[in-house]
Amino acid sequence: MNLKPEIEACFEALKSIRRHLHAHPEIGLETVETAAFVKEKLDSFGIGYEDIGVNSLLAKIEGRGPGKTVAFRADMDGLETAEETGLPYHSQVEGRMHACGHDGHTAIMLAFARYLSDHRGFDGTVLLLFQSGEEGFGGALEVIEDGLFEKHDIDFMFGLHNWPGYAVNQIVVHPGACMASEDRFDLVIRGRSGHASVPHLCVEPFAAVADFIKGAQTVIPRKVSAHDKAVISITQVHGGSAYNIIPDEVVIRGNVRTTDAHVQDLIEESLGKLADGIAAMYGVSTSFAYHRKHPVLRNSTPEPAMKAAARVVGEENVLTGELPAMGSEDYAFFMQRTKGCFVWVGNGEDSPVIHNSKYDFNDQAILVGASFFVEILEKVMRQP
Numbered sequence: 443m444n445l446k447p448e449i450e451a452c453f454e455a456l457k458s459i460r461r462h463l464h465a466h467p468e469i470g471l472e473t474v475e476t477a478a479f480v481k482e483k484l485d486s487f488g489i490g491y492e493d494i495g496v497n498s499l500l501a502k503i504e505g506r507g508p509g510k511t512v513a514f515r516a517d518m519d520g521l522e523t524a525e526e527t528g529l530p531y532h533s534q535v536e537g538r539m540h541a542c543g544h545d546g547h548t549a550i551m552l553a554f555a556r557y558l559s560d561h562r563g564f565d566g567t568v569l570l571l572f573q574s575g576e577e578g579f580g581g582a583l584e585v586i587e588d589g590l591f592e593k594h595d596i597d598f599m600f601g602l603h604n605w606p607g608y609a610v611n612q613i614v615v616h617p618g619a620c621m622a623s624e625d626r627f628d629l630v631i632r633g634r635s636g637h638a639s640v641p642h643l644c645v646e647p648f649a650a651v652a653d654f655i656k657g658a659q660t661v662i663p664r665k666v667s668a669h670d671k672a673v674i675s676i677t678q679v680h681g682g683s684a685y686n687i688i689p690d691e692v693v694i695r696g697n698v699r700t701t702d703a704h705v706q707d708l709i710e711e712s713l714g715k716l717a718d719g720i721a722a723m724y725g726v727s728t729s730f731a732y733h734r735k736h737p738v739l740r741n742s743t744p745e746p747a748m749k750a751a752a753r754v755v756g757e758e759n760v761l762t763g764e765l766p767a768m769g770s771e772d773y774a775f776f777m778q779r780t781k782g783c784f785v786w787v788g789n790g791e792d793s794p795v796i797h798n799s800k801y802d803f804n805d806q807a808i809l810v811g812a813s814f815f816v817e818i819l820e821k822v823m824r825q826p
């Protein structure tokens with residue numbers, strides 16, 4: 443691998459930064475201590491920053507002259523799950539852990555910041571976004587609503603996620619869709635309650651529930667093209683309180699993933715029609731709500747990422763034919779506003795999957811990720 447020697451020389455310090463973050467996970471938008479820790483490090487590197495969004499911050503490094511503005515993003519939040527790694531730097535907060543490696547992403551960005559503080563020989567401006575609330579808390583939207591793109595004329599934005607199952611010397615770049623959209627739906631089915639012995643005198647909602655769930659299984663094979671990717675999962679059913687009462691109401695909730703925006707429209711419409719259909723068939727009333735949580739993460743500008751990755755890990759270790767993940771990422775909102783790319787850096791072939799209680803970020807990936815960011819800056823800034 444072709445890692446930046448100046449970054450490699452700091453490996454011990456970077457490792458302890460990452461492990462400190464790992465031991466002190468914070469959740470959602472409440473990354474108060476993490477942001478304070480990042481600010482302290484940026485102060486020591488002589489890098490200025492501003493608060494943005496909710497407990498997110500944006501560091502700014504000016505080069506030697508005018509040029510493009512290139513932003514990089516790291517997420518900082520952990521997850522509400524109990525850690526079972528048994529590591530010496532195990533989470534000190536019960537029921538919370540860095541199970542998605544955002545401790546590593548933050549360490550990568552600090553490694554990059556430290557490198558840039560000594561290497562300002564580029565033209566243009568670099569922005570480093572340390573973001574809260576990626577794990578479903580709308581952290582990216584908070585940053586956007588606080589004026590990220592109005593206050594700064596961002597030409598490109600780059601980000602990465604560690605990815606278990608790939609070796610630490612492999613980088614995955616998707617030209618196009620990288621991660622799926624996430625939508626959520628709620629269906630309330632209302633009948634009329636009564637004694638379990640006389641369903642004919644009630645409006646019994648469960649037969650309608652069963653038909654909706656069964657019908658939802660047919661939407662993908664029958665409505666979505668075999669060339670498109672989509673997942674529909676029913677994840678909650680709530681209703682009933684006794685053995686001998688037919689309830690008034692049952693609520694069904696679910697989750698939809700796809701890598702094409704037109705498939706989102708198709709699924710929303712199909713599930714809505716299914717709800718109307720069961721209402722007509724069973725005499726229940728239904729109210730169906732479909733919420734779009736995250737858009738598809740689509741990489742508009744994969745070329746500089748591919749070239750930069752090849753510089754760091756060698757061309758044979760840059761994988762460009764991998765399938766997109768059906769998980770979602772709020773980085774997708776940034777890609778709706780500017781050009782850029784989001785890549786996966788291997789976390790080790792034997793690494794437990796992300797969000798697993800035994801997951802741990804691979805410290806070697808700090809060097810790969812930070813070296814990749816350095817290379818990308820050179821590639822992008824040199825472009826006409």
Ligand SMILES: [Zn+2]
Binds near residue numbers: 541542577796797
């Ligand atoms: Zn996650």
Ligand SMILES: [Zn+2]
Binds near residue numbers: 542543544576603
């Ligand atoms: Zn994550």
